[in-house]
Amino acid sequence: MGDTRTLTEHDLFNSYWDDGLLDLLCGLAVLVTGLGWESDFGALAILQAPLWTILWSPLRHRIVEPRAGFVRFSQSRQRRTTLGLLRTLALGAGALVLTFLLVFVVREGGEGAPIERLAPALPAVLVAIASGLACALTGARRFLGYSLVLVIGAAATVVLMRGPAPPLALGGLVATLSGAVLLARFLKASRQYQESC
């Protein structure tokens, strides 16, 4: 009997992200933002976040490509990916601007201002939306899981009247650990594959 599996370009593109490197770097960006916020850096901690994403390409070239190989997808796929990345970056920039605005509004607003209660949740919610966009971009459903953790953390921070840092740190930690596990599995599987060849 023949092999009845099908393979599409969509399947190939989805598997391109299975190494976990993107999860690890984005997770670290959000985790460090959350931890930095609690420290003396405050909202400025978000400024380090883009540095982690810049590392993705050189690390992929150095760690993943020697093991998984190099592929360039079709022009239309590349265009869709670029557009998706720009949208995600725009959302991240929006989160940055909103964060600073919120810090200003919360400082200037009076006691009991409604936005003061919800403001701490907004950075995590925006990062959750960006994670959802990453899911749409990569096809990796685990990004929706990260979004869920961030949204739950955001809700908890409103209820418990904590700041924006804990949900970011929690969401970042989950993504970082998930990425680390995926990368470790990828490296182990690659090693076993090389030994079997």
Added chain:
Amino acid sequence: MTPGPIVPEIDSLLHEPARLRILALLAMVERADFMYLLRTTGLSRGNLSVQLSKLEDAGIVNLDRQLVGTRPRTTYFLSEQGVGALIEYKRTILNLLDPIPV
């Protein structure tokens, strides 16, 4: 020469299972290197190397050698001839199989 219509000839270069897997993969991407083809087709190194040579010799697949930083990178992609041959092959097979009830 037999009278009347005959069953169309199938391109034997494309109609080999390993080569067809390589071509099906290259049809889905713009280009890929040997390691990616190896991992995704599941072929052995030797078999993949032999089949790629045959496809390259026939002008179906082209090679592109580049230097990325200090490391060389060789990628494979379908040539225009290869794209045409694959389209023709698909048309032939679909026409052949179309009468078969599913």
